[in-house]
Amino acid sequence: MELSRRHFLAGAGAVSLPLVLAACGFAPAAPKSTPKAGTLTFTTWGTDSELAGFRKGISAFQAANPGATVTLNAVPYKEMFTNIDAQLQAGNPPDIFRVQYYNFGSYAGRGQLLDLSTQLDSGFRDRFTPAAWSAVQNGGKPFGVPHHTDTSAILYNKAAFETAGVGPVPTAVEDAWTWDEFEKVAQKLRDSMPADKYPFAVNWQGNGVTRWLNWLFQADGRFLEDDLVTPAIKSKAGATALDFTRSFFPKGFVPPSDSVQSSTLAADIWFSQTSAMGFAGAFLIPSAAKTLDFDWGATFFPRNVRAGGDLGGNALVATSETSNPELAASFLDFMTQEQPMRDFCSGASLLPTRADLVAGGIEFAQRSDLSPVFVGQASVVQAQDAGQVASPDMTKIITVLKDQLELAFVGGQSTDDTLTAISAGIAKATGG
Amino acid sequence: MTGQFVAGQAPTVGSGRSARPRTRPRGEARAAYFFLTPNVVLLGLFVFLPLGGALILSLQRTDGFGEGSFIGGANYAQLLSDPLFWRAAVNTVLFTVLVTPLSMGLGLLAAVLLNSVLPARGFFRSIMILPMAISGVATALMGVLIFDENSGVVDKMLRFMGLPGVPWQSGGAAAFASVVIMTLWWRVGFNMLIYLAGLQGISPELIEAARLDGATGLQRLRFVTVPLLGPSSFFLLVLNVIYSFQVFDLVFVMTGGGPQNATSVLVTYAYDQAFVTRDQGYAAAIGIVLMVFALVFTAVQWRYNKSRDRGE
Numbered sequence: 001m002e003l004s005r006r007h008f009l010a011g012a013g014a015v016s017l018p019l020v021l022a023a024c025g026f027a028p029a030a031p032k033s034t035p036k037a038g039t040l041t042f043t044t045w046g047t048d049s050e051l052a053g054f055r056k057g058i059s060a061f062q063a064a065n066p067g068a069t070v071t072l073n074a075v076p077y078k079e080m081f082t083n084i085d086a087q088l089q090a091g092n093p094p095d096i097f098r099v100q101y102y103n104f105g106s107y108a109g110r111g112q113l114l115d116l117s118t119q120l121d122s123g124f125r126d127r128f129t130p131a132a133w134s135a136v137q138n139g140g141k142p143f144g145v146p147h148h149t150d151t152s153a154i155l156y157n158k159a160a161f162e163t164a165g166v167g168p169v170p171t172a173v174e175d176a177w178t179w180d181e182f183e184k185v186a187q188k189l190r191d192s193m194p195a196d197k198y199p200f201a202v203n204w205q206g207n208g209v210t211r212w213l214n215w216l217f218q219a220d221g222r223f224l225e226d227d228l229v230t231p232a233i234k235s236k237a238g239a240t241a242l243d244f245t246r247s248f249f250p251k252g253f254v255p256p257s258d259s260v261q262s263s264t265l266a267a268d269i270w271f272s273q274t275s276a277m278g279f280a281g282a283f284l285i286p287s288a289a290k291t292l293d294f295d296w297g298a299t300f301f302p303r304n305v306r307a308g309g310d311l312g313g314n315a316l317v318a319t320s321e322t323s324n325p326e327l328a329a330s331f332l333d334f335m336t337q338e339q340p341m342r343d344f345c346s347g348a349s350l351l352p353t354r355a356d357l358v359a360g361g362i363e364f365a366q367r368s369d370l371s372p373v374f375v376g377q378a379s380v381v382q383a384q385d386a387g388q389v390a391s392p393d394m395t396k397i398i399t400v401l402k403d404q405l406e407l408a409f410v411g412g413q414s415t416d417d418t419l420t421a422i423s424a425g426i427a428k429a430t431g432g
Numbered sequence: 433m434t435g436q437f438v439a440g441q442a443p444t445v446g447s448g449r450s451a452r453p454r455t456r457p458r459g460e461a462r463a464a465y466f467f468l469t470p471n472v473v474l475l476g477l478f479v480f481l482p483l484g485g486a487l488i489l490s491l492q493r494t495d496g497f498g499e500g501s502f503i504g505g506a507n508y509a510q511l512l513s514d515p516l517f518w519r520a521a522v523n524t525v526l527f528t529v530l531v532t533p534l535s536m537g538l539g540l541l542a543a544v545l546l547n548s549v550l551p552a553r554g555f556f557r558s559i560m561i562l563p564m565a566i567s568g569v570a571t572a573l574m575g576v577l578i579f580d581e582n583s584g585v586v587d588k589m590l591r592f593m594g595l596p597g598v599p600w601q602s603g604g605a606a607a608f609a610s611v612v613i614m615t616l617w618w619r620v621g622f623n624m625l626i627y628l629a630g631l632q633g634i635s636p637e638l639i640e641a642a643r644l645d646g647a648t649g650l651q652r653l654r655f656v657t658v659p660l661l662g663p664s665s666f667f668l669l670v671l672n673v674i675y676s677f678q679v680f681d682l683v684f685v686m687t688g689g690g691p692q693n694a695t696s697v698l699v700t701y702a703y704d705q706a707f708v709t710r711d712q713g714y715a716a717a718i719g720i721v722l723m724v725f726a727l728v729f730t731a732v733q734w735r736y737n738k739s740r741d742r743g744e
Contacts, residue, residue, distance in 0.1 A: 082707050089496050106710060110497045196582075196597065206688065207708075256602030257581050261690025264580060264601050272583040399709045403516070403693075410602065411692050 037067025038327040043084065044098040045077040046348075049286050049365075053344035061334045068327060070096075088112055088319070095322040096331060098147070098314050101135040101386065102210050102394045107317065108138035109392025114318035117141045119329035127336065130383040132353035135390045136315050145332045146353035148345050149313035150281040151301075151378045152203060152211055155288065158295040160276035164192035169299035173376035176300035176307060179218070179244060186253045189276050200277035201258045201266035202248070209260050209401045210310055210389060211279070214301060215241040217308030217385045223397070223426065224388045231426040234419045240304070242415045246408050260406045281312050282364070282374040285349040289366040298373045307380035311389055313350060351378045393429045400425030483723070489716035496712040507717035517718065519693050520701040523608070524722075527697060528676035531615050536668050538616065539623020540661070544653065546624065547631045557628070560621040568618070572685030575614040579686070581606075604694030607687045611695055614682055619675070623668055630664035631657070670730050677726050698722050 044054060051074050058070045073094065075083055081103065087093040088107075099107060107113050125133050125142070132146035156169065166185050170176050177185065189199035204212045216223060221237025224230065248254045255274060257264045270278025271292065279301070280288075288296065301309055316335060318328035334340060338354060342362060345352045349364045351374055358379065364371045391397065404422045407413035413421075490507055494500025511517050542560055546553050563571065578585050579600040587597035600610045634657065642652045658665075680699040683689060689696035689704070698718060706715035 085496055085707065085710075106495075110495060112497055196591065255582055256599060259602065259691055261688060261692065262601050263576065263686060263688040263690065264582065268580075269582055274582040396709050396711075399704065406690065406692055 036065045036327045036330045038324040039069045039071070040096055040322075040324065040327055040331055041071045041073060041094040042096040042331075043073040043075060043080070043094040045075055045080045046098075047283065047286070049348040050283075050344075050350075053347045056343055056347075057335050057340045060340060061331055064334065065327075065330070068331075070331060088321075091321065093319040093321055095324065095328050096316060096318050099144070099317055100207075100314050101146075101311050102207065102389050102398065104136060104144060104315050104317065105138060105390045105392035106395045108136075108143035108390075112320055113138075113143040114320050114322060114325055114328060115141050115143060116145070116318070116329055116332070119325060120333060124333070127355065128353050129355050129358055131311060131381045131386040134383040134387040135311055136317075137387070137390065138392065144315040144317035145336045147314055147316045147335060148341070148348075148350040149311055149353050149378055149381070150283050150350050151309040151312055151374065151381060152214060152279045152281055153301055153373050153377045154200070154277050154299050155270060155280045155284070156277045156297055156299065157270075157273060158297055160189065160193070160273075164189045164276070169297065171299075173300050173307060173380055177302045179302050179304045182302035186248075186251075190252055193276070195252075196274070198255045198258075198269075198275045199253045200248075200279065201254055201269035201275040202245075203266040203279045203281070204260055204405070205258075205262050205265055206260075206402075207398055209398055209405060210394075211312075212241075212245065212260075212401065212405060213385070213389070214308055214310050215245050215304075217382070218302070218304040218306060219244075220305040222384070222388060223422075224391060224430070226384075228388065228391045228393075229430045231423040231430075233426065234423040237305070238419050238422075239415050242408060242418060244304075246415070249409055256410065259410045260402050282349045282351060282370070283312075285364060285367050285370060298370045300373060300377055303380075308385060309377050309381045311381050311386040313353070349374075351375060391430070393426075396429035397426055400429060486716045486719055489713055490720050492713040493711075494713045495710045496706075500713060503713070507714045508721075510714065511717060511721065516693060516696065516701060517698075520696045520698045523693075523695060524677060524679070524697045526608075527612065527615075527679060528673055530612050531619070531676050532669065532672040534612075535616055535619040535623050535672055536665065538620045539625075539668070540627050540658075542620060542624040543627035543631055544657070547628055557624075560624050563618045563621050564625075566618070568681035569685055571614060571618050572682045575610060575682065575686045579610040579614075601687070602691055604691055607691060607695050611679075611682055611686055614686065615676075615679065618682075619672070623672070626664050626668055627661060630661045634660050666733065670733055673729055673733075674726050677722055 042054075042058070044051075046054065051072075054072060058072060061070060062068055081099075084093065084097055084099075093112075120142070128146055132149055133142070136142050136144040136146050161169075166188055186199040193199070202211070213223065216233070216238060219237040219240040221233070221235055221241060223233040223238075225232045249256065249259075255264075255269055258266060258269060266275075266278050267280055267284055269275050270280065271288070273294065301307070316332050318325065318332060322328045335344075336354065338356065341352050341354055342357060344350070345357070345362055347365050349366060352358055352362055358375065361375055362371055400422055404413070404418050404425065407421075408415065408418040489500070491502060491504060492500030493503045493506070546557050546560070550556065576584075579587075581587050581597055581600045581602065584600065587600070590597055598606050600606050638656055638660070639652055642656045647655065678699055679697055680703065683695050683697055683700050684703070687695040689700045699722070702715045702718040702722070705711045705718065
């Protein structure tokens with residue numbers, strides 16, 4: 001066979017392409033299936049169920065990699081990120097830590113996390129839902145793995161619903177109440193309840209202010225353009241979402257203490273039966289099942305132009321200073337494999353980020369009857385919504401949202417002024 | 433008396449200085465420096481060094497990761513036009529103005545009461561001091577249970593009596609009041625303790641003399657006891673003001689600075705800037721301003737106190 005110059009170049013190119021691409025970080029690195037050795041430190045906060053899930057995952061990882069040791073450092077949530085920041089600044093961070101999606105960007109965008117594009121197989125992304133995968137991207141590269149998610153749905157007090165004559169609740173996400181229907185339900189409850197009880201409480205306190213974005217997404221709005229720099233909140237959708245949510249206060253649908261800066265959490269309001277409904281994440285199910293002595297159920301978040309939900313939950317990330325990046329990546333890979341993720345999510349009442357587990361469903365260890373509600377709610381989270389929340393400037397945007405929504409909800413600031421101020425605050429935060 | 437005279441020299445009459453007085457202070461000074469050294473080293477390492485670091489940080493724009501960029505006094509200039517900073521500063525001053533005299537006044541009354549012949553006064557003294565043993569966060573958590581406007585003890589009792597509940601979380605003034613009340617509960621015991629020690633240093637003969645001169649109980653308190661407690665009052669005034677400027681844990685847990693920043697104080701605002709917004713240079717500038725406030729106040733008080741002593 002005659003070997004022409006063109007054939008030679010094509011052949012040489014085919015042989016060398018994977019090496020070139022791998023060097024650029026775009027290509028499949030070799031599968032990391034061989035056992036790894038070394039020591040990792042892993043810092044996290046968590047409920048008892050979550051910590052039990054992490055310990056189980058670590059044991060399984062160590063069993064699969066006999067030379068590997070992972071030291072779990074469990075810290076209180078309030079101290080978690082002041083500790084992590086101090087350790088990063090001092091140059092002695094843990095190898096792995098857990099981080100909320102809305103906080104992820106502030107580390108990834110400042111060079112503090114390990115770029116996993118050179119560590120994980122190219123097909124790695126296929127194991128996750130698009131929304132979950134988009135939440136761990138920065139500059140088009142993954143800097144973490146989406147470990148689990150959570151999203152808000154409605155927990156309701158069955159007796160309060162019966163008293164108010166509220167009919168059967170939606171049982172499929174596509175049948176979720178529209179905003180109008182939800183408002184009618186709230187009004188029925190308002191009419192049937194004493195003045196010091198309320199139809200519902202919304203979980204947007206503190207950094208949970210990102211859950212206000214649910215309403216914005218349902219109005220088909222966004223707060224950042226695709227460039228994650230230009231503010232997009234000053235829009236018809238933004239005004240619709242803000243007008244609707246601020247009306248909860250004068251209509252007496254929520255307690256006055258349910259504002260954004262309040263120290264009273266929506267869960268506490270609902271747990272104490274001050275409200276008939278409470279917007280809540282699935283992570284509350286174990287404590288609700290354990291402590292509540294009234295009959296309760298769950299249904300979906302209302303929808304407007306479209307359904308939408310917040311991408312709660314957390315990613316696992318490795319720090320850029322880790323001395324064993326290969327082992328760290330291997331641990332992140334292991335923790336998001338099918339069985340470890342199923343065990344963790346089932347035990348802690350959290351939602352998986354793997355596409356196969358989302359499609360196949362998952363059963364919570366407690367109140368498994370509520371699993372379909374939260375899994376269904378999570379399925380309507382769109383990648384474009386999750387991508388905005390992963391902005392490197394999200395922590396600054398959260399401060400702007402907290403200050404301005406508080407003024408709108410309980411300070412009498414107009415919708416237009418609020419959206420203008422939020423837009424200006426976002427522009428200042430992103431430099432856009 | 434050896435060493436008092438130097439050979440070949442006549443003693444200097446009336447100079448007030450001799451060889452021995454010159455050497456003894458040097459020895460005492462050496463001993464003083466020796467005893468001070470551990471404190472000075474610790475202060476240097478854990479106070480002055482971080483203070484210098486904070487001062488440098490306050491001149492930078494930095495998120496805390498990597499090198500910051502030097503921006504001179506821009507953070508301080510930004511403070512001037514930041515309404516949230518001014519709101520927090522006003523709240524801090526208001527908190528100080530309310531808490532300092534109230535905790536000192538209530539502490540003095542409790543001390544006078546518990547210094548008198550009172551059955552089981554040891555027990556009551558212990559009860560008063562007990563809050564000092566409880567951490568700020570635990571105190572704040574108790575405050576949350578007491579003052580929650582939906583399910584707290586106080587509002588439940590008010591509603592039980594047919595009275596309207598107080599909006600401890602949703603009303604700015606009520607939220608501020610709840611923090612002040614919990615701070616007083618926490619701090620009055622300490623004030624009482626210091627005043628009690630001061631009272632026990634006052635000679636009973638002075639009180640007795642005032643009584644014989646016909647002074648009423650209130651007059652004895654106003655014109656004898658309170659003036660004689662001057663050093664205790666000065667100590668408590670400075671300490672209460674500094675503690676009030678530094679209030680953080682009670683506000684952070686009980687109100688989070690809300691509603692509508694009604695309870696935001698300088699330290700919670702600095703914390704938010706440093707650890708939520710991650711604008712650490714700006715947060716350091718707030719901290720430096722806070723320190724300057726405290727230093728200026730203490731210096732003024734110090735001067736005032738010294739002149740009062742001279743007057744006495």
